[in-house]
Amino acid sequence: MEDISLQSRIDVLTEQQVLIQDSAVAFIAQDEELKKTRESRFVQPGYDQQTWQEMAELGWLGFLIPEQYGGIGLGFDDLHPVLIQLGKGLLPAPFVATAVVAASVLVNCDNEAIKKDRLPALVSGAWKPALAWQETQGQMSVEAEQLRIVDGKLSGKKAFVPDAGGADDFIVSAGGDKGTELYLVNKGATGLTIDYEQRIDGGFYARLSFDQVDVGELLAGTDRAEQVLESALDEGRVAASVELLGVMTRSLEITVDYLNQRVQFDKPIGSFQAIQHKTVDLFILSEISRSVVLQTIALLDGDASAHDRAVGASQVKARCGDAALQITKSAIQLHGGIGYTDEANIGLYLKKAMYLASWLGNATAHRARYAELTL
Amino acid sequence: MTEETTNQYNAMDDDEFRAMVHTFYVENYPQELRFSPHRMHWDEIGDWYLTLSKQGWLTPAWPAEYGGMGLDANKLLIFMDVGESYGVGRTPDMGITMVGPLLIQHGSQQQKDHYLPKILAGEYIWCQGYSEPGAGSDLASLQTSAVRDGDHYVVNGHKTWTTLAMDANMIFMLVRTNKEGKKQEGITFLLVPLDTPGITVRPIINLGMHDEFAEVFFDDVKVPVANVVGGENKGWTIAKALLGHERIFIGSPKFAILAMSRLKSMAKSVGLFDDPIFVERYTRLQLDIEDLFATYKRFVEVLKRGGNIGPEVSMLKIWNTETQQRVTELMMEAASEHGGIQGGIETEEGLVRAAGEFIGSRPSTIYGGSNEVQRNILAKAVLRLPG
Numbered sequence: 001m002e003d004i005s006l007q008s009r010i011d012v013l014t015e016q017q018v019l020i021q022d023s024a025v026a027f028i029a030q031d032e033e034l035k036k037t038r039e040s041r042f043v044q045p046g047y048d049q050q051t052w053q054e055m056a057e058l059g060w061l062g063f064l065i066p067e068q069y070g071g072i073g074l075g076f077d078d079l080h081p082v083l084i085q086l087g088k089g090l091l092p093a094p095f096v097a098t099a100v101v102a103a104s105v106l107v108n109c110d111n112e113a114i115k116k117d118r119l120p121a122l123v124s125g126a127w128k129p130a131l132a133w134q135e136t137q138g139q140m141s142v143e144a145e146q147l148r149i150v151d152g153k154l155s156g157k158k159a160f161v162p163d164a165g166g167a168d169d170f171i172v173s174a175g176g177d178k179g180t181e182l183y184l185v186n187k188g189a190t191g192l193t194i195d196y197e198q199r200i201d202g203g204f205y206a207r208l209s210f211d212q213v214d215v216g217e218l219l220a221g222t223d224r225a226e227q228v229l230e231s232a233l234d235e236g237r238v239a240a241s242v243e244l245l246g247v248m249t250r251s252l253e254i255t256v257d258y259l260n261q262r263v264q265f266d267k268p269i270g271s272f273q274a275i276q277h278k279t280v281d282l283f284i285l286s287e288i289s290r291s292v293v294l295q296t297i298a299l300l301d302g303d304a305s306a307h308d309r310a311v312g313a314s315q316v317k318a319r320c321g322d323a324a325l326q327i328t329k330s331a332i333q334l335h336g337g338i339g340y341t342d343e344a345n346i347g348l349y350l351k352k353a354m355y356l357a358s359w360l361g362n363a364t365a366h367r368a369r370y371a372e373l374t375l
Numbered sequence: 376m377t378e379e380t381t382n383q384y385n386a387m388d389d390d391e392f393r394a395m396v397h398t399f400y401v402e403n404y405p406q407e408l409r410f411s412p413h414r415m416h417w418d419e420i421g422d423w424y425l426t427l428s429k430q431g432w433l434t435p436a437w438p439a440e441y442g443g444m445g446l447d448a449n450k451l452l453i454f455m456d457v458g459e460s461y462g463v464g465r466t467p468d469m470g471i472t473m474v475g476p477l478l479i480q481h482g483s484q485q486q487k488d489h490y491l492p493k494i495l496a497g498e499y500i501w502c503q504g505y506s507e508p509g510a511g512s513d514l515a516s517l518q519t520s521a522v523r524d525g526d527h528y529v530v531n532g533h534k535t536w537t538t539l540a541m542d543a544n545m546i547f548m549l550v551r552t553n554k555e556g557k558k559q560e561g562i563t564f565l566l567v568p569l570d571t572p573g574i575t576v577r578p579i580i581n582l583g584m585h586d587e588f589a590e591v592f593f594d595d596v597k598v599p600v601a602n603v604v605g606g607e608n609k610g611w612t613i614a615k616a617l618l619g620h621e622r623i624f625i626g627s628p629k630f631a632i633l634a635m636s637r638l639k640s641m642a643k644s645v646g647l648f649d650d651p652i653f654v655e656r657y658t659r660l661q662l663d664i665e666d667l668f669a670t671y672k673r674f675v676e677v678l679k680r681g682g683n684i685g686p687e688v689s690m691l692k693i694w695n696t697e698t699q700q701r702v703t704e705l706m707m708e709a710a711s712e713h714g715g716i717q718g719g720i721e722t723e724e725g726l727v728r729a730a731g732e733f734i735g736s737r738p739s740t741i742y743g744g745s746n747e748v749q750r751n752i753l754a755k756a757v758l759r760l761p762g
């Protein structure tokens with residue numbers, strides 16, 4: 001499929017980025033038909049374990065993890081070509097939730113023994129943590145209110161934990177007398193029950209109920225827990241935005257391709273001006289999104305303050321969430337009847353966009369957060 | 376329905392009429408079918424079709440002399456509003472909204488006598504066989520052929536996106552009876568029993584993961600010549616008349632009201648009415664619907680006066696379907712993470728599945744003539760722009 005983005009026209013990639021991009025492009029090309037994506041839908045854990053292992057072998061799981069913990073220690077500038085391709089290929093793997101968000105909490109936490117023990121296992125694909133921080137719908141604050149620690153036991157509920165089915169342990173935020181703390185809790189811990197909820201893209205969210213569960217290992221105390229969480233979530237928001245960029249870019253490519261093929265009134269439908277204008281508007285949206293993505297990953301890789309990162313994360317998630325929905329839903333419209341079938345792959349892009357756009361705060365929530373942080 | 380009952384309904388005070396309809400729904404419509412997230416199959420909603428039939432309320436817009444309720448525009452809107460707000464599901468209604476009105480206008484006496492009572496009784500359930508893999512917006516390019524052989528036609532071809540074909544026992548379809556000359560002039564309108572040998576129906580799963588439409592294959596299917604409506608090669612004129620009915624149906628505020636009532640339930644349950652920004656967006660949409668009501672009434676009055684509605688009806692379809700989509704978009708935004716989940720939010724009026732509503736509102740801008748095509752029509756036939 002032809003790359004219609006402006007990347008090759010106006011952006012410059014480093015040699016390393018080109019290498020990474022090439023290997024990611026080759027990786028998703030193995031399943032261009034999205035067979036694996038379809039097979040893993042609505043079946044636990046909602047993604048493909050083998051794909052996960054292959055990603056580990058490519059080293060991707062360790063991109064953001066420092067070398068001392070078995071990773072490669074690269075930045076978002078080198079990760080972003082991978083994330084774009086994950087979005088383009090609708091890769092059935094909880095990359096952002098695990099190798100970005102959960103990894104970031106662990107890397108920045110204070111428990112050195114856990115880091116030395118678990119991070120190499122995360123990098124090798126042998127161990128998967130999932131972060132359980134959220135308690136209510138639309139929550140943006142990282143303060144744990146509902147899940148409480150009393151006498152060394154956790155009680156309460158967490159919601160919207162993505163891809164928990166394949167996870168081994170949960171990173172759990174919990175509120176004590178002095179504030180929020182972070183713990184690593186085994187999935188099999190006594191008193192912990194897990195309910196799964198089907199996501200629209202075929203993956204699962206989990207609801208965790210804790211009834212007097214042993215706290216497990218302390219990862220960060222009240223002095224740092226919220227800060228560690230906030231920064232991990234902001235990295236996740238940026239990473240999800242980059243993945244959304246991949247989703248919107250490929251759905252636009254597929255659509256442009258279709259507009260060239262599909263003939264009605266003895267002409268390719270792409271020759272109608274109404275269609276051309278609409279498609280051009282979608283293209284502009286995708287490039288505006290790409291610009292914000294590039295700006296924000298530079299921000300994350302630099303030494304910006306936590307405040308500025310939060311502003312950047314909200315800016316990019318607001319843009320990419322909206323743009324991806326706009327582009328993928330228009331792609332359905334431009335496909336006509338075939339677009340409204342499960343059979344056609346274009347619908348899978350809409351559903352992925354619906355999930356990623358609403359996870360970790362949707363566009364409305366991020367505009368509100370942006371306003372709060374900047375006004 | 377008798378002329379007398381019709382007059383009585385139309386003479387009723389609006390609130391009294393509204394209350395009567397509402398009470399009937401509350402007493403008779405199954406709770407568990409309220410606000411169905413998908414278009415229901417006959418095995419789910421068939422009983423309700425028959426209930427309406429017994430009550431004489433199946434065909435609110437048909438004239439009383441043909442067994443309809445014969446409601447005037449105002450009552451028709453109230454009737455619809457109450458149903459959508461209560462979450463009454465759509466029946467397989469193609470006979471009611473399309474075939475019936477068409478036969479009343481263009482059918483022979485024999486056809487009226489045969490088909491209309493069977494639609495009213497729920498004996499004939501219809502589906503619409505227009506679109507083909509190669510003929511969607513460019514419907515006139517359809518290829519399914521009917522070749523005359525004595526008092527029969529032999530039909531061969533492939534229809535697709537046929538809504539609820541698996542529940543129907545009749546299909547009304549467009550076939551090519553002449554390959555020469557202008558495309559539009561070689562098309563015939565046929566009524567075909569789906570149990571005729573040579574017909575195969577293959578369900579298609581839609582984006583909502585529901586088998587709502589189907590492909591229909593025709594392999595040497597014999598259809599009596601008497602099943603033609605409006606004469607051989609006159610099908611395009613008939614189809615256009617019917618599209619008028621379809622568009623006024625899709626243009627009625629039905630879809631938008633239904634979506635709005637779901638949004639309202641959700642908003643109450645999540646506490647969104649405390650958020651002034653949400654209230655502004657909600658009210659904007661509410662007024663989009665109110666103003667559509669006003670416009671729709673103008674159009675329906677034309678029909679009641681016995682007039683014809685022209686290409687301008689396209690504006691109703693555009694406004695209704697795009698309002699419906701904007702409502703479900705707000706619903707999805709307001710649902711936060713639930714915008715990415717199959718399940719729903721608990722409300723007093725049952726589960727509201729924001730993601731499902733959002734997906735379910737996508738195709739109304741595609742079918743019944745896509746909104747792009749409607750805009751082309753308005754530009755050319757109403758504004759008379761060149762080209």
Ligand SMILES: Cc1cc2nc3c(=O)[nH]c(=O)nc-3n(C[C@H](O)[C@H](O)[C@H](O)COP(=O)(O)OP(=O)(O)OC[C@H]3O[C@@H](n4cnc5c(N)ncnc54)[C@H](O)[C@@H]3O)c2cc1C
Binds near residue numbers: 265272512738742744
């Ligand atoms: C849920 C659903 C139910 C349906 N039910 C039925 C049914 O019961 N019976 C039936 O016969 N059909 C049915 N249809 C089919 C429907 O009528 C067609 O999908 C519709 O006519 C569009 O045709 P198409 O799908 O071939 O798209 P295409 O015609 O290929 O259109 C693709 C895109 O190109 C645009 N386009 C095409 N031509 C132009 C132009 N000249 N200018 C600008 N834009 C243009 C369209 O607007 C659309 O966005 C249904 C469709 C759906 C989605």
